[in-house]
Amino acid sequence: MDSLLERVLLTTFRWQSRHAMRISEVDQRQPPPPPHGPISLYVHVPFCTALCPFCTFHRVPFREQASRRYFAALRDELRLYQRAGFSFGSLYVGGGTPTCAPGELVETIALARELFGMSEISVETNPTDLRHAVLEPLAAVGVRRLSVGVQSFDDRLLRAMERYDHYGASSEVVERINAAADSFPTLNVDLMYNLPSQSVASLEHDLDVVLGLRANQISFYPLMTAHSAAAKIRSTMGASGPSLVREFYGRYLARLRPAFQPQSCWCFSRTAAAIDEYVVDADDYVGIGSGAFSYLDGTLYATTFSLNHYVERVGRGLPGITGRRAFSLDHRLKNAFLTGLFGLELRKARVRGRWGDEFEERLRWALDAMRAVGAVTEDREAWRLTDRGMYLWVLMMSEFYESVNRFREAMRAAIRAELEEPDLRHGASLRPRIVS
Ligand SMILES: C[S@@+](CC[C@H](N)C(=O)[O-])C[C@H]1O[C@@H](n2cnc3c(N)ncnc32)[C@H](O)[C@@H]1O
Ligand code: SF4
Structure with missing residues (x-):
């Protein structure tokens, strides 16, 4: 009965999500009209020092010069939205790994605060950037929530995910997290589950570590395998067996409470933690940077996935938006x-x-x-x-993100060479066509 219900729900929802991602190409000359009152701002930084095989986000190998030009374009786009009358109450810098170029990141956050005065600021990072030289300036510029991608505390799985050599063994990761915990009101740890060959014992070990960790927030995502990542996941992490999402998710719920309490279906915080308050009471948000999305007044906007095209557009005083979809x-x-x-x-x-x-x-x-x-x-x-509802919502959200991943894949496939070797020196104007 349960699995039949899940199948019907997910098939319907899959169809709806795919329909929602039918985005048409536009050449947006101005930022969209600003709403009344403050909304959220998302800034995308696509650079990573190493590319993980399972990752379905818009990310490219870090190149110092390219990153400098990219961050300068981000700052120009921030100014563009300020001139257009936008007001932002919170800032989320995600990626990729925004801390790849810490000096550029801090300068960009400082500018955002100067232009918009937001106080809720979140930044994503990876375990090797949890060091004083990165953390201290981030805390000083007002970052209140740092989110670190860990994925698993099982060294065997970290090796399979190609993260052990790049981001350290789980014991080092634990040490770094515990040392960083006092620098930010909220320190979040990202974990993934339902990984190929992940056993229940391995997941239980992750939970043991989490419960003893000084981080006060935990986000746990079921592995989402977009088409482009599926082959890489198979060759590095092995073939997936039958899905254990229900079993694993149930264990998270059973073991995280009461020390942690849910804030959403896949994010739990320690009860005593200084939980970030929502200062923004709106569903709308703006995303800037290559490969970001905005949702404003019932319309979804997509920014160009070409970093070259992004820098070139913003250099001409245009927003990065090149796709649009209005909803009923x-x-x-x-x-x-x-x-x-x-x-x-x-x-x-x-x-x-x-x-x-x-x-x-x-x-x-x-x-x-x-x-x-x-x-x-x-x-x-x-x-x-209810708990049952939380599980169903995780399945639906995963379906929704799979649709977003399909769109990302199509956009990225058109500019493969640029993504393998990002080089913004020539500002070459590559325009990936939007195919819906
Ligand atoms: C964009 S990453 C940024 C974190 C940082 N770059 C790192 O890896 O340390 C945010 C999170 O997305 C999650 N993620 C990435 N690929 C995923 C996938 N295929 N399925 C589920 N979650 C995924 C991971 O938990 C990751 O920490
Ligand atoms: S998981 Fe994080 S570090 Fe790995 S490729 Fe994705 S964004 Fe980059």
Whole structure:
């Protein structure tokens, strides 16, 4: 029964997610109209010192000169959005590995703070960058949450993931995390599960380590294998057996609580931790940098995946946006339902303030169906996910990210040579065509 329900839900959702990623090519001359009030800002930094075989993000090998030009373009695009009237309450710098060029990163965050005055700032990094020379300037420029990619504390799996040599053995990673814990109010550790050949004992070991770690937040993702990564994953990490997502996710839920409490379906924080508050009460966000997405007033925007094209566009005073997809009201409501409940609860007052009666009228069937299968509870104030619902939402979110990965793959396939050897010195104007 459970697996039948999952199959029906996921097939429907897969179809919807693929439909949502049908993005059309545009030559956006101005940033989109700014909304009233502050929203979130995402900045993408695609450079990594080593490329992991499983990774489906938009990333390229680190080259110092190329990274300098890229960061300068990011700063120009920040100024462009400020002139267009945008206001941002939070900043998330992701990648890639943003700390590849720490000086450039700090200069960029300092500029963002000067232009927009945001106080909630998150940065992604990898274990080898957890060192004083990187951490101290990040803390000084106002970074409040640092997120480090660990993936596993099992040395055998770290080797299979080609991370052992680049990012260190698990014992070194633990030492670095514990030493960095006092530098930021929130220190997050990313782990992955359902890896090929990962045993239940290996996962239990990860959980033992996490519970003894000084990090106060943990995000755990099921492995997502986009088409382009699948062959690399097979050759380095081995073939996948039957999915153990349900088993592994159940163990995370059972063991993380009560020391950690859920903030979303795949992010838990220690109860005593200074949890980042949401200062921004909006679903919209802007993404800048090559390969970033924005969502504004029901329209999804995609930025060019070519770093050359990105630097060239911004150099001409244009935003990096080269793709756009406007959604129907129906789709926007479904999106609000899915992303809202991914954060565990949907408060009725907020939903009614944003959508009036439309939300409940159009989505009553979905809310009732989710209640009937024990995924959602409802009271006067809110709809809330149960543990069963959290698991179903993880499956749906993974499907959604697989659709995003398919789009990334198509975009990256068109500019393979540039991505293997990023060289922005000539500013060559490569324009990957958007195929939907
Ligand atoms: C963009 S990475 C940035 C972290 C940093 N570059 C590092 O690896 O240390 C963010 C996180 O995405 C997750 N991730 C990457 N590829 C994934 C995949 N194929 N499936 C699931 N999660 C993935 C990993 O947990 C990773 O830490
Ligand atoms: S997992 Fe992190 S370090 Fe590895 S390729 Fe992806 S972004 Fe780069």
